Amino acid sequence: MALTFATSQKIFAALCGLVLLATVHVIMVKTVSHQTKAVILRGEFVLGMETILVFMSLMIWRTFLPFLKPFSKPNSSVMGPTSKTNGCTYVETFQDLNFGHNFQAQNRKINHVKERFSFLQLILLSYLILCHMSYLTNIFFISKEPHWFAMLAYICLGSYIQLSTSIVIVRILSFFVSLISHSVPPTRKGSGKKLTVIIAVIYTLIATLFGIYTASQPPAVRQVRIPVKDLPNNLEGLSIVQISDIHLGPTVGFTKLNMIVDIVNKENPDLVLLTGDLVDGRVESLRRAAEPLSRVVSKYGNFFVTGNHEYYTGDVDNWFNYLKSLGFTPLHNSNVKIPVKVSGDEGQLCLAGTDDIQADTVGYIGHGFDIASAVKGCAKDQPIVLMAHQPKAAKMALDSNYRVDLVLSGHTHGGQIFPMIVGAYLLNPFYLGLYKYGQDGSHVYVCEGTQYWGIPMRIGTSTEITHITLAKASL
CATH class of the missing domain: 3.60.21 (Purple Acid Phosphatase; chain A, domain 2)
Structure with a gap:
């Protein structure tokens, strides 16, 4: 009951907040100039748009993150075989076994893999940030000709919509397949998740390039x-x-x-x-x-x-x-x-x-x-x-x-x-x-x-x- 009561309190607080915001909006819109009204409406549009994008970004991040992480744990490359003495377990490093040179080289390779995957995570994060910044270019990057940053941000937003859509569609199809076959949805399995990512990326690349080409035509x-x-x-x-x-x-x-x-x-x-x-x-x-x-x-x-x-x-x-x-x-x-x-x-x-x-x-x-x-x-x-x-x-x-x-x-x-x-x-x-x-x-x-x-x-x-x-x- 405590959880139910707490949940109802949160819902009530959210509703009160919405009512308050609506009241403030009505008062402001009726009392300010039309230039200020336009700014308020654009602000509300951005807030609503960003709220939707946050949920979409979380879905994309959670979908891709497992494939952007290293496959090995941080210290696994320098650990050697174990031995037991008097009931105690000892871990011997490869350096102790005189294999130091070979395994140091292997360790460097794995560290390189870690850095590469960290870089991919940074790329994904930058991509999501660009999508969220797209509408702001309507304020800061408007002139005689389109600005390169505005074009990049809006292209990212367009591909982002295609990526989100493809992920959702694949998951829905997987769910219905599981209902028919009475099995675990493929998207919950490792291979299924990987397939979802592959399909989403391929579709997004094709749709984005096709969309840019079509829009560029007279x-x-x-x-x-x-x-x-x-x-x-x-x-x-x-x-x-x-x-x-x-x-x-x-x-x-x-x-x-x-x-x-x-x-x-x-x-x-x-x-x-x-x-x-x-x-x-x-x-x-x-x-x-x-x-x-x-x-x-x-x-x-x-x-x-x-x-x-x-x-x-x-x-x-x-x-x-x-x-x-x-x-x-x-x-x-x-x-x-x-x-x-x-x-x-x-x-x-x-x-x-x-x-x-x-x-x-x-x-x-x-x-x-x-x-x-x-x-x-x-x-x-x-x-x-x-x-x-x-x-x-x-x-x-x-x-x-x-x-x-x-x-x-x-x-x-x-x-x-x-x-x-x-x-x-x-x-x-x-x-x-x-x-x-x-x-x-x-x-x-x-x-x-x-x-x-x-x-x-x-x-x-x-x-x-x-x-x-x-x-x-x-x-």
Whole structure:
């Protein structure tokens, strides 16, 4: 009973601590500036992320440690045969038996093995530390181009996720095999543990190299044709290029954005739409990295809406001003008519954009998801194309009482790497690609992401620039 009571006390204390932290969080978020809120949220994210990583690191360390230790005990190499005299056991050293020279050499070899294994332990520890430091590079290593340390840390984090996943999968499979065969799980045996390590290392190396290669390739241009109800004749075949989730920051910089702009311009678009998560830092840090956007050319203009990562920077208003200077118009719960001027029997569509729903969570003053304001002034007979970063926002818009014919979103990255693909699929109402929604012929398109967040890898997904062609919907 004492143990049970002590355990209940610990659980109660933990719950009280969580309540206290939640109360402090609410008070602080309601009383501080949005810049400070952004810092608090990033701090909370780091704390949560590091907590998960600690458990994963312990699992990796315990899995690998038995294979990074010397096989001999410290003094075993200098001990000789034993003899008994008058019931007492004596240990004779090899030096006493005049074999000193040979066994000293053997001793040096074993000491060398010990040093080598100690070095491997240090390598593993350094690797784990790099993984834990990855997110901190978002603060200290952001400039025009990616920093080598940031790239190394995030590559380690990506391989770390693959390593942890493979270990867990092998252990689960071993457990089910043991249930079927009614035997001890192979992963509890020495040979089974060794096999787990071998499989995990081989898989991690292959997945990491493949992921780095895939992410390093130029984004593919994906051609999509979408029917839109009431599309005017003069807008039949309207060309829209969508880019999303570029994530300028510690591992994406000027050179990659410059390449993206070249690809966009080759498509000769009527509209260029950037559907959020352009940056992972403040304007003062990424001003030069974002400069290539000034070269984007389109017939009717370039437009931008915020993603959740813009609000994490705490610098959205400054980004709005800077993007305007680069030729991009932020749609801040607002809309524009495309084309702006018409004559005769020509028609228009209404291009609208909403703030990301994360603005509401952050409590960013003057920002928030507002579909009513976004479509205000759009004529009832005009088709409405809405830019909304998250698929959850897309569903909220489509379920509202307002007309929305097409929503362009991003955010999911398709999960970016395995096993996060599973989470992205389960947590979003629309995962990636084109969806038809409702009875009125509305559509949602979710871009897989033009680059990547942090980890410079793509495993099971790819980067894309989406070239959308609008067509009249058949009756």
